[in-house]
Amino acid sequence: MRIIKRIAIVGSTGLVGRTVLKVLEEKNFPNCSYTLFSSQKSAGQKVKFLGQNYIICELKENSFDSGFDYAIFCAGGNVSKKFIPIAVKNGCTVIDNSSIFRMDENVPLVVPEVNPEDIASNNGIIANPNCSTIQAVLPLKPIYDNYGIKRIVYSTYQAVSGAGRYGIEVLESGPENKPLKKFPYPIYNNCIPQIDEFTQDGYTKEEHKMINETRKILHDSNLKITATTVRVPVKNCHSESINIELKNNFDIYDIKILLQNFPGIILVDDTEKKHYPLPTKVDGNDEVFVGRVRRDYSIENGLNIWVVADNLRKGAATNAVQILGKILES
Amino acid sequence: MRIIKRIAIVGSTGLVGRTVLKVLEEKNFPNCSYTLFSSQKSAGQKVKFLGQNYIICELKENSFDSGFDYAIFCAGGNVSKKFIPIAVKNGCTVIDNSSIFRMDENVPLVVPEVNPEDIASNNGIIANPNCSTIQAVLPLKPIYDNYGIKRIVYSTYQAVSGAGRYGIEVLESGPENKPLKKFPYPIYNNCIPQIDEFTQDGYTKEEHKMINETRKILHDSNLKITATTVRVPVKNCHSESINIELKNNFDIYDIKILLQNFPGIILVDDTEKKHYPLPTKVDGNDEVFVGRVRRDYSIENGLNIWVVADNLRKGAATNAVQILGKILES
Numbered sequence: 001m002r003i004i005k006r007i008a009i010v011g012s013t014g015l016v017g018r019t020v021l022k023v024l025e026e027k028n029f030p031n032c033s034y035t036l037f038s039s040q041k042s043a044g045q046k047v048k049f050l051g052q053n054y055i056i057c058e059l060k061e062n063s064f065d066s067g068f069d070y071a072i073f074c075a076g077g078n079v080s081k082k083f084i085p086i087a088v089k090n091g092c093t094v095i096d097n098s099s100i101f102r103m104d105e106n107v108p109l110v111v112p113e114v115n116p117e118d119i120a121s122n123n124g125i126i127a128n129p130n131c132s133t134i135q136a137v138l139p140l141k142p143i144y145d146n147y148g149i150k151r152i153v154y155s156t157y158q159a160v161s162g163a164g165r166y167g168i169e170v171l172e173s174g175p176e177n178k179p180l181k182k183f184p185y186p187i188y189n190n191c192i193p194q195i196d197e198f199t200q201d202g203y204t205k206e207e208h209k210m211i212n213e214t215r216k217i218l219h220d221s222n223l224k225i226t227a228t229t230v231r232v233p234v235k236n237c238h239s240e241s242i243n244i245e246l247k248n249n250f251d252i253y254d255i256k257i258l259l260q261n262f263p264g265i266i267l268v269d270d271t272e273k274k275h276y277p278l279p280t281k282v283d284g285n286d287e288v289f290v291g292r293v294r295r296d297y298s299i300e301n302g303l304n305i306w307v308v309a310d311n312l313r314k315g316a317a318t319n320a321v322q323i324l325g326k327i328l329e330s
Numbered sequence: 331m332r333i334i335k336r337i338a339i340v341g342s343t344g345l346v347g348r349t350v351l352k353v354l355e356e357k358n359f360p361n362c363s364y365t366l367f368s369s370q371k372s373a374g375q376k377v378k379f380l381g382q383n384y385i386i387c388e389l390k391e392n393s394f395d396s397g398f399d400y401a402i403f404c405a406g407g408n409v410s411k412k413f414i415p416i417a418v419k420n421g422c423t424v425i426d427n428s429s430i431f432r433m434d435e436n437v438p439l440v441v442p443e444v445n446p447e448d449i450a451s452n453n454g455i456i457a458n459p460n461c462s463t464i465q466a467v468l469p470l471k472p473i474y475d476n477y478g479i480k481r482i483v484y485s486t487y488q489a490v491s492g493a494g495r496y497g498i499e500v501l502e503s504g505p506e507n508k509p510l511k512k513f514p515y516p517i518y519n520n521c522i523p524q525i526d527e528f529t530q531d532g533y534t535k536e537e538h539k540m541i542n543e544t545r546k547i548l549h550d551s552n553l554k555i556t557a558t559t560v561r562v563p564v565k566n567c568h569s570e571s572i573n574i575e576l577k578n579n580f581d582i583y584d585i586k587i588l589l590q591n592f593p594g595i596i597l598v599d600d601t602e603k604k605h606y607p608l609p610t611k612v613d614g615n616d617e618v619f620v621g622r623v624r625r626d627y628s629i630e631n632g633l634n635i636w637v638v639a640d641n642l643r644k645g646a647a648t649n650a651v652q653i654l655g656k657i658l659e660s
Contacts (some may be wrong), residue, residue, distance in 0.1 A: 151628050152628070157562065190609050190610045198601040198602070198604075226629075230569070232562050233564065234520065241485040243558075243573070271528040271532055274515075278515055278522065291523070292523050295531075298481050
């Protein structure tokens with residue numbers, strides 16, 4: 001076994017890819033060497049990474065011949081579909097940020113604070129969940145374990161950075177409402193209740209992701225969940241209004257303590273001081289911020305919470321790098 | 331009885347006041363004469379209204395001595411509290427846009443498409459509901475009447491125009507994040523889960539308004555409702571994600587037909603064509619726009635809808651003028 005682990009970062013020039021590099025620099029795992037890949041279009045670019053100059057390599061079918069131990073893929077579904085099987089065949093363990101393997105029963109879907117034990121069951125691929133799911137399951141996990149959950153109603157407020165660098169450009173073009181592409185309608189001064197495509201049942205794929213991925217991560221295929229996912233004109237950080245029906249009676253202070261003590265959660269909840277999570281304040285952080293924790297009096301064991309996280313970090317890059325960290329230390 | 335009705339518009343230079351004038355011009359009620367009032371600060375301004383030049387009068391304690399038949403107040407709670415009792419004492423019937431009389435059991439709270447019959451029980455004051463409540467109760471009414479409603483979960487996406495002209499200025503100042511005043515935190519690139527002040531139970535007054543006013547308008551003081559109200563960086567038009575548990579089994583096409591046929595509602599609901607209500611498209615309209623009507627599979631008789639309305643028009647000015655119209659024609 002090599003002492004130096006060889007790690008490939010695929011899609012390293014995209015918004016998530018660059019955030020992965022940033023988080024890797026912050027974590028600074030020992031005894032790792034990195035190769036950065038991109039499509040032909042961005043290959044040849046130079047980037048500063050870990051104090052050195054890296055040249056981005058073009059991803060090719062033989063890129064994994066040279067023997068990588070691990071790879072993080074953040075280049076979208078088509079690249080994952082084509083190149084991950086090749087990487088795995090060459091003995092590489094892949095953390096994939098795309099959605100294509102997430103619901104595959106042979107692929108664990110992992111949030112390290114929630115279900116790290118699932119990593120062990122991988123067959124070469126570990127899926128990184130959808131951004132909006134990751135930040136939801138952190139606060140749900142301790143509630144689920146301690147009180148049981150009957151039903152969840154999600155309403156999301158999702159930032160444009162979830163659509164990549166171009167999403168930010170479109171918002172920042174302001175009232176000009178530059179060529180759209182990334183969004184079905186102009187996002188400036190708008191709320192668009194459509195993320196990803198619609199399916200036959202009237203729900204979007206994004207809504208299905210939230211429902212199905214939450215069930216898979218919490219290991220409860222019967223969990224009752226509904227979702228409305230909405231794009232809002234915010235640069236970065238997704239917010240979520242989550243209504244939860246618990247199975248058992250609870251004390252609200254107990255819920256707050258559970259949340260506060262859960263790894264990866266920062267409780268910001270003092271209404272007297274107007275303290276609650278805000279996208280502009282959460283931006284750049286790795287934790288999931290939870291506030292407005294209060295009893296929902298419309299139902300016996302009801303609870304409302306407000307959850308904000310940096311969708312590029314905890315919702316994508318940080319979570320993937322944390323999975324890599326768990327593997328490296330195991 | 332006079333043939334010409336004398337009508338006072340109080341707070342006529344504010345954002346809602348100006349919209350009231352616009353809507354009055356559009357309605358062009360016959361045989362009405364108007365006097366426009368404001369605080370000392372704006373008094374003396376000239377405005378074009380109904381093809382004439384009006385000079386804004388300063389509102390004084392003796393302003394109602396001259397005998398007005400009707401008044402629309404849109405100058406905030408303090409002005410309403412002080413001057414409405416004086417107006418009523420002088421025989422004037424007042425439509426009040428502030429929140430201070432809304433929950434008074436002697437004051438009807440009216441959305442003309444929903445509970446016009448309540449106007450008759452007024453004792454000189456008719457309250458105009460909160461913007462976020464008005465647009466919610468329109469789609470709820472036909473559902474309530476035909477299937478019964480067990481429980482409602484509101485999550486709102488509220489525009490900055492709800493905080494008046496200054497709210498828009500703050501948003502449009504962009505990343506500069508000008509002096510705030512109107513909002514507890516910068517609204518640019520942000521979602522603020524606080525509208526109005528917090529109460530002891532962890533809910534904001536805005537959330538209480540939505541809960542209590544919905545109950546009052548639908549005449550069901552036991553209706554189960556919870557709410558999370560959020561300010562988003564949108565110039566105008568509030569959006570709402572509404573999750574509804576119906577009492578009885580329903581057909582989704584029947585719900586759509588009920589909504590489509592209800593006065594004041596425009597159904598925009600074709601996911602194949604990506605048709606759903608959007609703030610930028612609803613802006614300037616008097617109707618409540620409803621879309622994304624779909625079964626919530628997490629519960630037996632569950633329903634999700636997405637509701638957008640111009641909060642300055644239907645959420646404030648239009649609704650008040652419609653009430654006036656009902657009184658004038660009665």
